[in-house]
Amino acid sequence: MTTKRLVRAAILLAVALILGFLETLLPPVFPMLPYARIGLGNAAVLLALLWLGVPYAAVILVLKSVVIGLFSGAPTMILYSLAGGTLSFAVMALLLRIGANGLPAVSAAGGILHNLGQILVAIAVTGTAGIAVLLVYLSLFGAVAGGVIGVIVYFVDRATLRARKEDRT
Amino acid sequence: MSSLRPPALFRIWDVALIVLLLVLVGLTLYFALIPSSGEEAEIYLNGEKVATLPLSVDAVWHNEHVRVVVSGGTVCVSESDCPDKVCVARGAISRAGESVVCLPNRVVVVITGEGEVEAIS
Numbered sequence: 001m002t003t004k005r006l007v008r009a010a011i012l013l014a015v016a017l018i019l020g021f022l023e024t025l026l027p028p029v030f031p032m033l034p035y036a037r038i039g040l041g042n043a044a045v046l047l048a049l050l051w052l053g054v055p056y057a058a059v060i061l062v063l064k065s066v067v068i069g070l071f072s073g074a075p076t077m078i079l080y081s082l083a084g085g086t087l088s089f090a091v092m093a094l095l096l097r098i099g100a101n102g103l104p105a106v107s108a109a110g111g112i113l114h115n116l117g118q119i120l121v122a123i124a125v126t127g128t129a130g131i132a133v134l135l136v137y138l139s140l141f142g143a144v145a146g147g148v149i150g151v152i153v154y155f156v157d158r159a160t161l162r163a164r165k166e167d168r169t
Numbered sequence: 170m171s172s173l174r175p176p177a178l179f180r181i182w183d184v185a186l187i188v189l190l191l192v193l194v195g196l197t198l199y200f201a202l203i204p205s206s207g208e209e210a211e212i213y214l215n216g217e218k219v220a221t222l223p224l225s226v227d228a229v230w231h232n233e234h235v236r237v238v239v240s241g242g243t244v245c246v247s248e249s250d251c252p253d254k255v256c257v258a259r260g261a262i263s264r265a266g267e268s269v270v271c272l273p274n275r276v277v278v279v280i281t282g283e284g285e286v287e288a289i290s
Contacts (some may be wrong), residue, residue, distance in 0.1 A: 040181065095186070099174035105183035112190050116197060123201065130265070132201030139194045143187075157176050 009048065009056045014023070016044035016064045019072075024072040036141045038077075039111060041147065042066070046092065046107055046153045051164070054093050062083050064082075074132075080118045085115035103157075104150030111146025112139050208242040208265070208282035212237055215275050224280070234274040239241065244278060246271060 020041030030036055041064055048057035065085050069078035088110040095106045115138040122131050188226070192279055212220040212227035222228050228239045236248040243261035246269050265282035 031207035050173065096173055100180055101186050102177045102179040104178060105180070105186050109186055109190055112194065116194065119197075129201045132198055132200050135194055135198055135201075139190075143190070151178065154176050154178055 001083075004154065005052055005056065006072030008051075008053055009031075009060060010076045010127055012044045012048045012052070013060045013063055016041040016042075016048075016060055017067055020064055020068045024068065024074075030137075033137055033141065036138055037140075038145045039114065042088070042107070042114075043153050045089065046110070046149065048154070049093055049096055050157055056129060057093070058089065062091050076124040080121050083121040084114035084117035088114035093147075102150070103154040104147040105154065108143045108146035111142035111144075111149070113142075114146075115139055151152060189273070210237075210239060211281055213277040213279070216277075227278050232276075235271055235276050237276075237278055244280065245269065246276070246278065249274060 023037055023040050025132050028036065029038065045057055045061050045064065062082070062085075065081040066078055069081060091113050092106050092110040095101050095109060101109075112152045115135065119132060119135055119138065123129055208224060210222045210224060211218055212222070214232070220230050222230060222237075222239050222244070223238060224242050224244065226239065228240070230237045230239075231248075234250050235246055238245055238247045240261075243263040245261040246257040246259065249256050251270055251271055251273035253273065256269050256274075256276070259269045260282060262278075263268060265280050267280050269278040270276070
């Protein structure tokens with residue numbers, strides 16, 4: 001069973017890296033908000049949370065942020081990515097453990113907190129509180145993108161339910 | 170993970186979660202933006218500073234071409250004899266880093282203070 005989990009973690013990390021890296025190649029969704037990204041890679045992190053639990057998912061999250069930061073030639077993004085990712089990860093893990101919310105809402109919360117974390121780091125780095133204005137747009141965008149990813153993850157989880165059940169010993 | 174409830178598309182607590190997040194974002198905005206409203210309006214004529222008006226005190230500055238009005242924490246160019254009236258159309262500004270420019274009359278009004286957004290964006 002451990003080998004199976006390890007392989008699954010490796011596949012999910014690969015998926016997270018590919019989706020995340022593809023996204024850095026695409027032009028920004030909104031030209032005036034270059035930092036608003038859909039966060040496709042987070043679908044893999046959320047699946048890892050569901051299937052493999054917090055420790056595996058945490059490793060995938062950290063590796064994803066670091067590797068994509070290095071690959072895309074923007075290592076300074078790692079700081080922002082890790083700050084947003086950690087905040088969003090902690091809240092999503094907590095919400096899943098509580099179990100009172102649907103996946104899209106959990107994912108939307110993750111999306112909003114990802115942006116919140118990044119903005120807080122940006123304020124700390126630049127010493128400019130005014131950047132918080134961006135939160136109005138980024139939160140809205142993060143909520144919608146996170147919600148969509150939550151729906152995707154929900155259907156991926158359902159579609160693979162039988163296959164994963166048969167694996168259990 | 171057997172300890173997790175099976176995923177759902179919607180649960181009733183989602184409503185509470187969304188409200189909570191809205192409040193969180195609102196609070197962050199509120200606290201981050203308080204200090205960023207400007208403190209003083211600086212008026213430049215031909216590139217030289219000719220006046221510094223605190224936004225907290227209503228005041229009027231004018232020369233033969235333009236009239237700059239500070240009112241209720243905002244500043245605007247209320248009248249100008251320039252042909253395009255871009256400066257008047259700019260309306261009232263109040264945040265640090267914002268500016269009103271009247272090119273024909275070579276008048277620039279800039280707001281100074283903490284957190285000048287446009288300085289970095």
